[in-house]
Amino acid sequence: MTSERGLNRRLGRELLLQAVYISLAVVVGVYAAAQLMENVLIERALQGEADYYWQREQLNPGGPLPDTKNLTGYSEGMYPGVPADLAGLPEGFHHRDKPRETLTYISSRNGQRLYLVFEVEQVNELVTFFGIVPLVLVLIFIYLSLYSAYRVSRRAVSPVVSLAQQVQKLDPAAPDASLFTLDPKLKADEEILVLSVALQDLISRVTDFADRERRFTRDASHELRTPLTVIKIAVDRLLKDNSLDVDNRETLLRIRNSATDMEQLTTAFLLLARESGQGMAREWVCVNDIVKAELERALIIDPGSSIETEVDEVCRLFVPAPEKVLESVIGNLLRNALAYTDAGRVTVRIKPDSIIIEDTGPGMEPGDVAEIFKPYVSKQRQRGGFGVGLTIVNRLTERFGWPIHVESEPARGTHVRLDFPEARTDPPPG
Numbered sequence: 001m002t003s004e005r006g007l008n009r010r011l012g013r014e015l016l017l018q019a020v021y022i023s024l025a026v027v028v029g030v031y032a033a034a035q036l037m038e039n040v041l042i043e044r045a046l047q048g049e050a051d052y053y054w055q056r057e058q059l060n061p062g063g064p065l066p067d068t069k070n071l072t073g074y075s076e077g078m079y080p081g082v083p084a085d086l087a088g089l090p091e092g093f094h095h096r097d098k099p100r101e102t103l104t105y106i107s108s109r110n111g112q113r114l115y116l117v118f119e120v121e122q123v124n125e126l127v128t129f130f131g132i133v134p135l136v137l138v139l140i141f142i143y144l145s146l147y148s149a150y151r152v153s154r155r156a157v158s159p160v161v162s163l164a165q166q167v168q169k170l171d172p173a174a175p176d177a178s179l180f181t182l183d184p185k186l187k188a189d190e191e192i193l194v195l196s197v198a199l200q201d202l203i204s205r206v207t208d209f210a211d212r213e214r215r216f217t218r219d220a221s222h223e224l225r226t227p228l229t230v231i232k233i234a235v236d237r238l239l240k241d242n243s244l245d246v247d248n249r250e251t252l253l254r255i256r257n258s259a260t261d262m263e264q265l266t267t268a269f270l271l272l273a274r275e276s277g278q279g280m281a282r283e284w285v286c287v288n289d290i291v292k293a294e295l296e297r298a299l300i301i302d303p304g305s306s307i308e309t310e311v312d313e314v315c316r317l318f319v320p321a322p323e324k325v326l327e328s329v330i331g332n333l334l335r336n337a338l339a340y341t342d343a344g345r346v347t348v349r350i351k352p353d354s355i356i357i358e359d360t361g362p363g364m365e366p367g368d369v370a371e372i373f374k375p376y377v378s379k380q381r382q383r384g385g386f387g388v389g390l391t392i393v394n395r396l397t398e399r400f401g402w403p404i405h406v407e408s409e410p411a412r413g414t415h416v417r418l419d420f421p422e423a424r425t426d427p428p429p430g
């Protein structure tokens with residue numbers, strides 16, 4: 001993966017930060033040890049040398065002054081005398097850098113002064129040598145250990161990264177379970193193998209389930225067409241019988257209306273049976289023509305309706321879409337508006353990028369508005385339907401990217417706006 005948040009990048013970054021932190025800790029530790037040696041150990045050693053000299057001088061006066069490779073003692077009246085640059089210094093420790101780096105400790109007993117001069121520069125060389133060499137060895141060991149840990153960790157997470165890359169390549173429209181077969185060269189752990197097999201099984205089961213659902217919806221919708229057509233033809237023939245009384249005629253009209261509703265649902269189910277809209281032919285469809293046709297069809301179903309209808313066209317609106325999809329969406333919205341309006345008006349306004357359907361029905365509470373796209377809710381069934389039409393509308397508008405907005409107030413009606421982001425317009429006729 002190329003993402004900055006990829007597992008390999010994150011792992012390498014974390015191990016690099018650990019190496020930097022450990023290196024800083026080692027360097028600071030060595031530096032602190034060097035300072036401790038110079039500022040504490042050497043000072044204590046000089047004090048110890050001075051105490052030892054005074055004890056020896058008390059037991060055997062006139063003994064030799066301390067004189068080693070790194071330590072030189074001076075005292076008044078004793079060869080070679082006190083250097084001029086030390087004679088005026090007070091008691092205590094004095095650090096000098098020139099002509100060479102030294103640490104001088106001055107003490108006195110019984111009127112006699114002792115000057116101990118320690119060659120710090122030589123000790124610093126030893127500290128540097130015995131400090132840098134172990135430091136380098138420690139850092140090399142740390143870096144090799146971290147690099148080894150990085151290699152092992154990377155091999156451990158490589159199968160996970162491989163699975164993530166395959167997930168990115170997965171085509172939701174045609175998922176391929178074989179993508180999750182791991183390369184044997186990755187030497188995946190048992191847990192990763194379990195994950196790989198589980199993903200393959202999941203993809204296979206989801207694919208099979210989606211295929212069965214599409215086949216069932218397609219076949220069921222197709223098989224329903226024939227009996228519905230037979231019902232409508234039989235009802236139309238019965239309606240031609242002038243001897244029917246009013247009650248029987250109304251019953252037959254209800255049967256025909258229900259058959260028409262079922263036919264619309266069947267058409268919508270066939271559309272929804274397709275996994276995506278990519279395989280459906282799109283063309284520039286005139287929304288104005290569909291609105292008028294669906295409105296006329298809805299009024300034919302209920303010819304005795306007293307509801308007034310109006311189409312307000314400020315333009316001719318064209319949308320790139322499958323015609324049947326647009327018919328299903330607009331038809332369901334219009335039939336829903338007419339079904340919920342007992343008296344008054346249903347107005348359709350066609351705008352440059354949307355259509356608005358307004359009715360003067362009873363309206364809804366805010367809580368009911370949030371439920372209208374759910375199937376089988378009680379308020380929709382009160383009007384003789386099953387609430388499936390708006391569910392279909394919601395699924396189709398989501399699939400084709402047509403935002404839908406619903407506003408409603410009790411006793412003031414409902415306002416539905418359907419937006420078409422990719423629409424184009426022509427001037428209105430006449």
